[in-house]
Amino acid sequence: MKKILGASLFLLSMAVLGQAKEDSIQFAKISTEILNNGKAYTELRDLTKNIGHRLSGSEAYEKAVKWAEQKLRDAGADKVWLQEVMVPVWIRGKESLQIKTSNGKWTSLKMLSLGNSEGTGGKDVSGEIIMVKSMEEYEKLSPEQVKGKIVFFNYPFSQSYIETFRGYGDAAKYRVNAASLTAKKGGKFAIIRSLSSAFDDIPHTGAMRYENENKIPAVAIGNTTANELEVLLKSQKITAKLNSNCGMKGEKPSHSVIGEITGKKDKSVIVVGGHLDSWDVGEGAHDDGSGIVQSIEVLRTFKKLGIRNNHTIRVVCFANEENGVKGGIQYGKTAKENNEKHLFAIESDAGGFAPRGISLNMNNEKRKQIQSWASLFFPYGVYNFEGTYSGTDIYPLHDMGVPTSELVPDSQRYFDIHHTEEDTFEKVNRRELLLGAVAMTQIIYMIDKNW
Amino acid sequence: MKKILGASLFLLSMAVLGQAKEDSIQFAKISTEILNNGKAYTELRDLTKNIGHRLSGSEAYEKAVKWAEQKLRDAGADKVWLQEVMVPVWIRGKESLQIKTSNGKWTSLKMLSLGNSEGTGGKDVSGEIIMVKSMEEYEKLSPEQVKGKIVFFNYPFSQSYIETFRGYGDAAKYRVNAASLTAKKGGKFAIIRSLSSAFDDIPHTGAMRYENENKIPAVAIGNTTANELEVLLKSQKITAKLNSNCGMKGEKPSHSVIGEITGKKDKSVIVVGGHLDSWDVGEGAHDDGSGIVQSIEVLRTFKKLGIRNNHTIRVVCFANEENGVKGGIQYGKTAKENNEKHLFAIESDAGGFAPRGISLNMNNEKRKQIQSWASLFFPYGVYNFEGTYSGTDIYPLHDMGVPTSELVPDSQRYFDIHHTEEDTFEKVNRRELLLGAVAMTQIIYMIDKNW
Incomplete structure (x- = not known):
């Protein structure tokens, strides 16, 4: 009996080893195919240079819809379709921010209105700037101190x-809430220091939200301008004047x-996706053109290598992640209505940088199973399976009980260029982008085979 | 007895845990100090913009020597000195490469003579190009087929x-040996496709070597030019003409x-270093200004945090890594002569990118010990302790039995810009550079404490 058991265990372990070897060979094939023949980089060039930024609601976004439809067909999709989504239409228009120092002269500052912000309706709105360094400091101000003022967070x-991303998460409340907080105490508009890891003067836009009907404007300035303004405010009163047409x-x-x-x-469906929309500055290259072209690369690679997928592999190019997540919400709703079984979903929406891991938002059993595959990923620089979050667009799926995840690229450069004029194709490295697609194809191969 | 043993083990494990906690606190202090107050990035700007490239033997290199001396003093070194080294003097001078196609017109190609190559002495040297795609293909050619020709590898x-780095290692023999191989069969000069991971037209220089006295020139062209030349050669005879003054x-x-x-x-001494010289194009920012400013950062951080170092921590800015390794050789020789005990050496010479690991070139016992610290490094993105090589400049130390190592940064972008005009300060990201210095400071802290 012992002998038989021993022999069985031996055969079983040989089978497991054989399995691991087969997987490791398949991983190498995927990597070699994508690094040598991947189209993600040239397609990203096409998307960013021929369409450019593409806020949902804009004409450019509609071009991007046609573009993605065509690229999915080119990649070999069996079926391609559009999913209707109602999206907000936010327009930036012309905008300017000036300050007047004690010498009486007006100086223009580099700025961007925050996304979703209302503007001044083309009129000048001005007032004295008061600066706070934190929420806590702002909380201490009385409405009398804020009334009629411009609050600089x-x-x-x-x-x-x-x-x-932790630094971003830490500072995000200022971008999201500055206008509502300022309005609550009677301020005229809010200025925030950009959510930027760089030591430069690039302003970063991004979504803000109104908590009530008093919708005053909020704008962002770059780090250098913020530093200079801080110095000026130590010695004098500064008046700011905003003129903007956004809304x-x-x-x-x-x-x-x-x-x-x-x-x-x-x-049953495995989803891989990113968001097709971007903010209305730069080219939306890292955010999130990268996620789009990587997701299409996954599909292309399955077809090209002739991998027989057990389950349906579905690429979703979500609409409106940046200012509403309407695409993600609609996708979840439709999946529920159609009673579609979703096995797994992964999103790439953290930049087209060299991958370091896959974040897993699912029950412990599934999580442990994926973590048990870690050694297969290690040679590809993908080692971190500790994260517990997943992409924004697939949270509705997560809430329906679907195991969700996100590609985790190196994050060091992302918040230098995130939501700015600098998020351009030139900032994306070909090999880094392709390696992200490699990791996504590899995990989908494993999920498809084992789940 | 069992109880006493149990209690002792308990106390021991508490001590080990306490130790790990102390180390993890120290790791965080090091990281916070460097990310917030690190000087490596601004010092790299200074080195690259105010001195620029600095081939050993050049005036710029001598300026860099003075610069490094001052920076080490500024960082708080107890002792700073210069170590004399005889270095080769290689000069590029004016150079041009042209080709004539069947239409009879001469076209200039973007090119760089390889480092250490002799030139044409300012005279035109021309001949018909023959192309080979590999060493194997070249081996099959008879001297009659090569004689008087230009060989394009x-x-x-x-x-x-x-x-x-594996792709680089794989292709490096073409750069190193092309001239000697061509000379052996009577060719006039050699052209190589650059050792470049990019899809662009930037030529990459780098060291070549002569195996015999027939020192014919070798030059590199970029990938785009190489592709175009390959296409042209399919349909016609091409004459190349080189005029160069290097030597x-x-x-x-x-x-x-x-x-x-x-x-x-x-x-006893712990060495941390990089090489101060660079090739004579670009700014030597990643290669290896980064290693220099990171090494100085290590010393600065020990002083700033008041870490009591048991052993001497020595920053070495090596001369002449690029075309002779005379600095590394001299350092090893002097250490031997002076009977200095070296505990450990680490070099940063793989670019100022986000660190991923530390490569360990030492006996298994020491290697295992360092690997046992891996969980301390994991939160800093440093997870790979599998490599077995170490930096070029510290090989002489390794050969004397010193445990040596190298910082392993992400390698995806390095060979896009390595040894080119594009290796500039702008290609270095502040946080990535600083995180490399964090990992080096952390490992030296551990070695200093435990060895």
Whole structure:
């Protein structure tokens, strides 16, 4: 009996080893195919240079919808379709911010209105600037001190965190809430120091939110300007004058773009995606053109290598992540309505940098199973399976009980260029981008085979 | 007895845990100090913009010697000195490469003579180009086929390796040997496709070597030019004409720069270094200004945090890594002559990118000990202790039995810009550079404490 058991265990362990070897060979094939023949980089050039930034609701976004539809067909999708989504239409328009120092002269500052912010309706709005360095400091101000003033939230992006997303998360409340907080105490508009890890003067836009009906403007300035303003405010009163035309102009129907290769065994779905929209500055190259071209690369690679996928592998190019997440919400809703079984979803929305891990937002059993595959990923520089979050667009799926995840690229450079004019194709490295697609294809290969 | 043993084990494990906690607190202090107050990035700007590239033997290199001396003093070194080294003097001078196609017109190609190559002495040297795609293909050619010809070694940099250093290692023999191989069969000069991972037209220089006295020139062209030349050669005979003035102009005395903080317990030495010289194009920012400013940062951080170092921590800014390794050789020789005990050496010479690991070139016992510290490094993105090589400049120390190592940064972007006009300060990211200094300071803290 012992002998038989021993022999069985031996055969079993040989089978496991054989399995691991087969997987490691498949991992290498995926990597070699993508590094040598991957199209993600040239497609990103096409998207960023021929369409450029593409806020949902804009004409450029509609071009991007047609572009993604075509690229999914080119990649070999069995089926491609558009999913209708109502998206907000936010327009920036012309904008300027000036300050007047004690010498009486007006100086223009580099700035960007925050996304979703209302403007001044093309009129000058001015007032004295008061500066706070933190929420706590702002809380101590009385409405009398704020009334009629411009509040400058000068909270610096923390350099101390290793993962820059933590610094971003820490500072994000200033961007999201500055206008509402200022309005509550009677201020005229809010200025924030950009959520930027760089030591430069690039302003960063990004979503803000109104908590009530008093919708006053909020704008961001770059780090250098913030530093200079801070110095000036120590010695004198400064008046700021904003003139802006931004604002929400209702909603319109738009689309997420979906393409899939049909499962050979069943119709359960594995989602891989990114968001097709971007902010209205720069080219949306890292955020999130990268996630889009990587997701399409996954599908292309399955077809090219002739990997027989058991389950349906579906690429979703989500609409409107940046200012509403309407695409992600609609996708989840439709999946529920259609009673579609989703096995797994992964999003790439943290930049096209060299991958370091995959973050796992799922129950412990599934999590442990994926973590048990770590040694397969190690040779590809993908070693960190400790994260517990997943992409924004697939949270609705997560809330329905689907195991979700996110590609974790190196985060050091992301918040230098995130939501700025500098998020351009030139900032993306070909090999780094392709390696992200490699990791996504590899994990989908494992999930498809084992789940 | 069992109880006593149990209690002892308990106390021991508490002590080990306490130790790990103390180390992890110290790791965090090091990281926070460097990310918030590190000087490496601004000092790299100073070195690259105010001195620029600095081939050993050049005036710029001598300026860099003075610069490093001052920076080591500023960082708080107890002792700073210069170590004399005889270095080769290689000069590039004016150079041009042209080709004539079947239409009879001459076209200039972007090119760089390889480092250490002799030129044409300012005269035109021309001949018909023959192309080979590999060493194997070249071996098959008879001397009659090569005689009087220009040999174009068109071997592409492999994109398949995850670690780009492997692709570099694979292709390096073409750069090193092309001239000697061509000379052996009577060719006039050699052209190589650059050792470049990029899809661009930037030529990469770098060291070549002569195996015999027939010193014919070797030059590099960029990938785009190589591709175009390959296409042209399929349909027609192409004549190439080289005119160059490069060559070796003897030797001269120069210096490595050394600074240290004295050990509180003994005089054994821990070396941290990089090479101060660079090729004569670009700014030597990643290669290896980064290693220099990171090494100085280590010393500065020990002083700033008041870490009591048991052993002497010595920063060595090596001369002449690029075309002779005379600084590294001299350092080893002097250490031997002076009977200095070296505990450990680490070099940073793989670019100022986000660190991923530390490569360990030492006996298994020491290697295992360092690997047992891995969990301390994990939160800093440093997870890979599998490598077995160490930096070029510290090989002489390794050969004397010293445990040596190298910082392992992400390698994806390095060979896009390595040894080119593009290796500039702008290609270095502040946080990535500083995190490399963090990892080096952390490992030296551990070695200093435990060895």
